[in-house]
Amino acid sequence: MRAATGKFVRKLRPHAEQLDWAPGGRRIVYANFDDLFVVRADGSRKPRRLLRSDRIEMSPLWSPDGERVAFVRGLPSGDEEGVRYGVFTMPADGGRVRRIYATSVESFEETLEPLTISWQPVVGP
Secondary structure, rough: OOOOOOOOOOOOOOEEEEEEOOOOOOOEEEEEEOEEEEOOOOOOOOOOOEEEEOOOEEEEEEEOOOOOEEEEEEEEOOOOEEEEEEEEEEEEOOOEEEEEEEOEEEEHHHHHHOOOOOOOOOOOO
């Protein structure tokens, strides 16, 4: 939606959720079921699939410099009653996905709160 006019420029895919604006406001990353997409905020191009997976991806977040995207992915828990999550990063233009954190197995009731992640500055050597 254009802020100045309130008109829709491009509708995101059905079920698009958990979006984040890139630094500078030119791109948006969003989750759509098991995939992540990037779209230009001005609506001038179709959404581009950043990641295709058979696992659930959620909470995508741009790095402060706009070079990487972090996201949460559901992981196999080995426990029918439990669930695990990992935090992953990847280049904003696609490429190798790298896991940087994984939770222990939790019960489904413990995971009812939204999963949020954030970038933090690196301090020290």
